[in-house]
Amino acid sequence: MIRIAVLGAGRIGRIHASNVAASPNAKLVVVADPVESAANSLASRLGCEASTDAAAVLERNDIDAVVIGTPTDTHITFMLEAVKRGKAVLCEKPIDLDMEKSLAAANEVERLGGRVMLAFNRRFDPTSQAFRKAIDAGDVGEVRQVIISSRDPGMPPRDYVEHSGGIFRDMVIHDLDMARWLLGEEPVEVMAMASRLVDESLEKLTDFDTVMVQLRTASGKQCHINCCREAVYGYDQRMEVSGSKGMLLQENLRPSTIRRWSKEATDVREPLLNFFLERYEAAYKAELEAFVDALNANSPLPTSVQDGLKALRLADCALESALSGKAVKV
Ligand SMILES: NC(=O)c1ccc[n+]([C@@H]2O[C@H](COP(=O)([O-])OP(=O)(O)OC[C@H]3O[C@@H](n4cnc5c(N)ncnc54)[C@H](O)[C@@H]3O)[C@@H](O)[C@H]2O)c1
Structure with missing residues (x-):
């Protein structure tokens, strides 16, 4: 069982959280969103914990992987924090709107040996x-x-x-x-x-x-x-x-x-x-x-930061x- 946290309880975060909760091979531990009512209503519907502090969620030892469904300008910060703490990441597209920042983030993921999948759902x-x-x-x-x-x-x-x-x-x-x-x-x-x-x-x-x-x-x-x-x-x-x-x-x-x-x-x-x-x-x-x-x-992820x-x-x-x-x- 992969223990997963979902960051963001908006349009796409709700989809990912529901799919994690329904997965036979994963456990939805917590959903995080600064909008307390959004985090709470999603968590109570899916039977997991709610948090308003995504950074604190990333520090938890009982999380193996993180799904990032937050606004685009937060992706790199959460991705790198998760990778530094040894967590695998499924990150929504795009990595960021800026190519230089995206490139630097990709290099950092590689340097740290991080496991990051980009969510090209189609x-x-x-x-x-x-x-x-x-x-x-x-x-x-x-x-x-x-x-x-x-x-x-x-x-x-x-x-x-x-x-x-x-x-x-x-x-x-x-x-x-x-x-x-x-x-x-x-x-x-x-x-x-x-x-x-x-x-x-x-x-x-x-x-x-x-x-x-x-x-x-x-x-x-x-x-x-x-x-x-x-x-x-x-x-x-x-x-x-x-x-x-x-x-x-x-x-x-x-x-x-x-x-x-x-x-x-x-x-x-x-x-x-x-x-x-x-x-x-x-x-x-x-x-x-x-x-x-x-x-x-423990096999390669189907899509990558590259x-x-x-x-x-x-x-x-x-x-x-x-x-x-x-x-x-x-
Ligand atoms: N793959 C796809 O088909 C697809 C579809 C829609 C959106 N997206 C991507 O998903 C991302 C989110 O888009 P959306 O449409 O769900 O947006 P949204 O605005 O509906 O949801 C974003 C949620 O993130 C929350 N949030 C903001 N800052 C946060 C933080 N620091 N920590 C935790 N949660 C935070 C917001 O409160 C909001 O609930 C974007 O990057 C977008 O490009 C991908």
């Missing part, structure tokens, strides 16, 4: 796993092109956007990680186009809401990512991988497979799953289990390209 989605297995089995032959469409149902709250680091570091980073994983080669060149088609006031933040990113690897493999902060038809998550022997396609998921016919319309299906908490429910669960399994087996660094670097290159209008070498 890799653990059953469909993404099926993609990876099919690619590894040679079903598509040599991968040539990856196309990812990722659109949120609506703009996040203004306060969130202001601290998010922008669409590339906050949202597209998931797709950049997925691109690296599916291409099986590091992108060496990034080209991006970015617009404000949903919210013009994002200009004040040098941010965008609608972007297209193109990546190229050294051998010429390509990826095209489409992202938008608003899709009135729901959370749009599709992927395509094509290669020398075939193609893989992932369509959107819906609550059920029912299709309706009537006088007015034919083949009407239910709306798409609402947002990431619903769409990636299974992925968050599998991500947590992969973390716990690796700790129990994955976090590489995705952040691609996000920074995409922003640079969008602002300069030029392709950027990674």
Whole structure:
């Protein structure tokens, strides 16, 4: 049994804490959040301790591992404190919004021999796993092109956007990680186009809401990512991988497979799953289990701080390209 503390009782912390509590191989010991009511209500629902002091939780000897689900600007501090005390870490993306700070943190984790997994949950989605297995089995032959469409149902709250680091570091980073994983080669060149088609006031933040990113690897493999902060038809998550022997396609998921016919319309299906908490429910669960399994087996963690660094670097290159209008070498 891996004894786990979850830091942060917000949107993502609640998901992680519930998954730890439900895991047969882990024990949820404590959840920490400075908002006492948030910590208390989550802890009482899941039957664990509550704390308002994450730093004190990290000093406890009865904790083996920590899940960091706190705001991005706290990730590095908690990650390094946990590693110094010999605790394994599952840390939410991104490591930080600043590349230099992220690099320094990654070096420190390595120097201390820390075990840190970056929470790129989409890799653990059953469909993404099926993609990876099919690619590894040679079903598509040599991968040539990856196309990812990722659109949120609506703009996040203004306060969130202001601290998010922008669409590339906050949202597209998931797709950049997925691109690296599916291409099986590091992108060496990034080209991006970015617009404000949903919210013009994002200009004040040098941010965008609608972007297209193109990546190229050294051998010429390509990826095209489409992202938008608003899709009135729901959370749009599709992927395509094509290669020398075939193609893989992932369509959107819906609550059920029912299709309706009537006088007015034919083949009407239910709306798409609402947002990431619903769409990636299974992925968050599998991500947590992969973390716990690796700790129990003392085997390598499935993602690393290096994955976090590489995705952040691609996000920074995409922003640079969008602002300069030029392709950027990674
Ligand atoms: N992987 C994903 O799909 C995914 C989805 C959403 C958010 N995230 C990431 O998770 C992180 C949190 O995002 P969120 O949407 O859950 O935010 P949120 O604002 O809903 O929750 C953050 C929580 O952390 C608490 N907190 C703040 N400072 C703290 C501290 N010092 N110690 C302990 N708790 C503290 C806040 O009170 C809040 O309850 C961000 O880094 C974000 O990028 C990842």
